[in-house]
Amino acid sequence: MAQITLIEAVTQALAYEMAHDDSVMVLGEDVGLNGGVFRATQGLQEKFGELRVLDTPLDETTIAGVTVGLAVQGMKPVAEAQFEGFIYPMMEQIACHAARMRNRTRGRLTVPAVFRAPWGGGIRAPEHHSEANEHLFTNIPGLRVVMPSSPARAYGLLLAAIRDPDPVMFFEPKRIYRQYKEEVPDDGEALPLDVCFVLRDGTDVTLVTWGAQVKEALEAADELASQGISAEVIDVATLTPLDFDTIAESVQKTGRCVIVHEAPKTAGFGAEIAARLAEECMYDLLAPVERVTGFDTHIPLFRLEMKYMPSVERVVDAAKRTLAAS
Amino acid sequence: MTIAAKFEIEYLQYLDAEGKQVRDDLPEFAKDLGHMVELYKLMLSTRVFDAKSIALQRTGKLGTYASCLGHEAAHVGIGSAMRPEDVYAPSYREYGAQLYRGVQPREVYMYWGGDERGNDYQKEPARHDFAWSVPIATQCLHAAGSALAFKIRGEKRVAVCTIGDGGSSKGDFYGAINIAGAQNLPLVAVIVNNQWAISVPRKIQSGAPTLAQKGIAAGLFSIQVDGNDIIAVRKAMEDALERARSGKGGSVIEAVTYRLGDHTTADDARRYRGEQEVKDGWEKEPMKRLRNWLVAKGVWDDAKEEAWKAECDEWMDNEVNAYLETKTQPVSAMFDYIFAEVPADLAKQRDYVLSLETKGH
Numbered sequence: 074m075a076q077i078t079l080i081e082a083v084t085q086a087l088a089y090e091m092a093h094d095d096s097v098m099v100l101g102e103d104v105g106l107n108g109g110v111f112r113a114t115q116g117l118q119e120k121f122g123e124l125r126v127l128d129t130p131l132d133e134t135t136i137a138g139v140t141v142g143l144a145v146q147g148m149k150p151v152a153e154a155q156f157e158g159f160i161y162p163m164m165e166q167i168a169c170h171a172a173r174m175r176n177r178t179r180g181r182l183t184v185p186a187v188f189r190a191p192w193g194g195g196i197r198a199p200e201h202h203s204e205a206n207e208h209l210f211t212n213i214p215g216l217r218v219v220m221p222s223s224p225a226r227a228y229g230l231l232l233a234a235i236r237d238p239d240p241v242m243f244f245e246p247k248r249i250y251r252q253y254k255e256e257v258p259d260d261g262e263a264l265p266l267d268v269c270f271v272l273r274d275g276t277d278v279t280l281v282t283w284g285a286q287v288k289e290a291l292e293a294a295d296e297l298a299s300q301g302i303s304a305e306v307i308d309v310a311t312l313t314p315l316d317f318d319t320i321a322e323s324v325q326k327t328g329r330c331v332i333v334h335e336a337p338k339t340a341g342f343g344a345e346i347a348a349r350l351a352e353e354c355m356y357d358l359l360a361p362v363e364r365v366t367g368f369d370t371h372i373p374l375f376r377l378e379m380k381y382m383p384s385v386e387r388v389v390d391a392a393k394r395t396l397a398a399s
Numbered sequence: 400m401t402i403a404a405k406f407e408i409e410y411l412q413y414l415d416a417e418g419k420q421v422r423d424d425l426p427e428f429a430k431d432l433g434h435m436v437e438l439y440k441l442m443l444s445t446r447v448f449d450a451k452s453i454a455l456q457r458t459g460k461l462g463t464y465a466s467c468l469g470h471e472a473a474h475v476g477i478g479s480a481m482r483p484e485d486v487y488a489p490s491y492r493e494y495g496a497q498l499y500r501g502v503q504p505r506e507v508y509m510y511w512g513g514d515e516r517g518n519d520y521q522k523e524p525a526r527h528d529f530a531w532s533v534p535i536a537t538q539c540l541h542a543a544g545s546a547l548a549f550k551i552r553g554e555k556r557v558a559v560c561t562i563g564d565g566g567s568s569k570g571d572f573y574g575a576i577n578i579a580g581a582q583n584l585p586l587v588a589v590i591v592n593n594q595w596a597i598s599v600p601r602k603i604q605s606g607a608p609t610l611a612q613k614g615i616a617a618g619l620f621s622i623q624v625d626g627n628d629i630i631a632v633r634k635a636m637e638d639a640l641e642r643a644r645s646g647k648g649g650s651v652i653e654a655v656t657y658r659l660g661d662h663t664t665a666d667d668a669r670r671y672r673g674e675q676e677v678k679d680g681w682e683k684e685p686m687k688r689l690r691n692w693l694v695a696k697g698v699w700d701d702a703k704e705e706a707w708k709a710e711c712d713e714w715m716d717n718e719v720n721a722y723l724e725t726k727t728q729p730v731s732a733m734f735d736y737i738f739a740e741v742p743a744d745l746a747k748q749r750d751y752v753l754s755l756e757t758k759g760h
Contacts, residue, residue, distance in 0.1 A: 176737055
């Protein structure tokens with residue numbers, strides 16, 4: 074079986090679902106012959122034709138609004154925003170229509186669509202190409218916000234996103250698009266959209282993260298292990314609706330929690346998890362909850378961008394602070 | 400001088416403001432006087448419905464309401480030209496088109512009366528149409544996406560959207576007609592130009608001499624019609640629908656009309672426009688000319704008018720009663736339609752609200 078990268082897993086999932094469901098289609102800028110700027114849709118137009126793999130005019134609002142129309146008519150469109158930083162013109166269509174169509178029509182009309190976007194920084198990209206803004210979507214009712222962190226989870230979660238009867242934001246951490254390969258059977262098996270994944274068991278501290286920062290969290294857990302500290306690592310994967318129970322169970326066991334995310338700190342999704350811990354796990358906590366995040370700044374252009382990103386060292390330091398507290 | 404391209408915008412009118420026929424080549428549908436009477440009756444019932452809505456709002460039985468006064472020819476012309484299998488994406492005041500397609504007055508009242516079930520149109524073909532779209536022009540892209548779905552599946556259906564003169568300034572409108580041109584989609588976009596976007600007049604909405612010509616930039620067939628002349632609106636719609644259905648592409652129709660009422664019941668147009676202008680608007684309104692024309696043809700008279708108005712009153716009273724008797728949804732309805740199934744995390748919030756209910760909060 075072939076070993077594939079995260080981006081190849083995205084392509085594999087799209088190809089599988091398009092081959093098995095005629096209503097699935099892809100649309101966006103440069104997704105056709107060019108295969109998308111990251112090659113996520115490579116080879117799909119040759120297989121499925123110019124209409125089911127549609128190069129749209131260069132207008133994100135058009136992509137999002139047309140996606141709503143397609144989905145209401147029973148298609149299952151997978152729209153691509155070329156970069157997360159270009160998703161802002163789509164937000165009106167996503168918030169005012171995709172996310173609320175079912176509710177405002179009492180279930181008469183629905184939007185079974187996926188909005189994909191290469192997400193986050195760390196690839197020395199130009200300005201506006203490195204945004205982490207998942208928290209802008211987690212506050213919109215009616216959306217599922219999903220972020221894979223491995224090739225296998227990209228495949229399984231994207232299949233689930235396409236099959237979901239409601240709109241899903243599928244943010245792909247582009248820094249780890251080609252970080253490593255693993256075997257991903259092309260068996261059409263979806264992963265659940267309502268659970269967090271416990272990637273590593275531990276007893277002393279819980280590291281909660283998602284997307285590209287799963288890499289730093291796992292490396293930090295290795296470093297902590299070498300210092301005799303046992304860290305549990307949770308990949309939230311589906312931010313909303315949140316499976317808080319998995320996080321709570323872990324923190325009830327470890328008594329300590331470090332939340333790691335790339336987006337700015339204030340009102341980032343880590344704030345929601347920290348608030349839930351305060352509401353529901355206060356008496357299990359042995360130390361204050363730590364957040365290791367991007368800063369409340371714009372992500373710098375690439376000479377400084379790695380100074381902005383949560384590093385393994387910052388995660389290790391935060392974990393050790395929680396241990397020092399008790 | 401070399402001309403790269405040259406364009407013109409046709410203006411279409413059959414009946415002038417007094418109902419005098421200004422051209423002889425009546426379209427087929429207009430030769431069927433029985434059908435023309437039916438269209439007039441729906442225009443009249445739309446007007447009766449609108450007056451009833453405003454009365455409900457003024458007596459505190461309805462929330463903010465967007466009137467369609469003066470738009471009856473444009474709206475009924477659009478709705479009556481469409482086939483049941485077509486899809487309509489309206490903005491929020493096109494009741495004449497929607498009543499034709501099966502939206503019930505009680506549903507309009509429910510929507511403006513604060514109940515989402517007003518958007519759950521029960522009768523076909525409205526049941527597969529889009530619900531009202533408040534964010535301006537966003538519905539144009541839903542129509543374009545629908546048209547793309549029809550093209551992909553090889554269905555001979557057309558998607559129709561309507562916007563106002565103000566809406567034609569928005570990117571969603573340009574995006575919709577642009578992709579319709581680029582992909583040869585069966586889309587008909589109708590700009591119902593009623594001269595006012597709340598308080599902003601047409602002349603500072605756009606420097607374009609016609610709004611129809613915006614369609615030319617997108618490569619669509621484009622025409623301006625007298626939007627108070629239902630024969631002109633209906634004819635332009637029939638032609639546009641036929642072109643779209645037969646794969647010849649989309650159209651932009653500018654229907655020039657006048658907003659005789661306020662923008663909504665929350666607006667007071669006296670703040671920004673003069674009485675004379677509104678008087679002039681009434682001179683050109685759509686009911687009078689069609690009535691005069693039908694009377695001259697001998698198929699309509701005052702007795703018929705009064706009889707039909709009485710029937711409309713009875714119909715609307717019935718609808719108002721049905722609306723007023725509709726019980727408020729249970730509080731759990733707030734949660735039931737956010738996703739196909741209520742997620743566990745959201746169910747906790749629902750259960751909390753339900754627990755408040757049992758405590759009588």
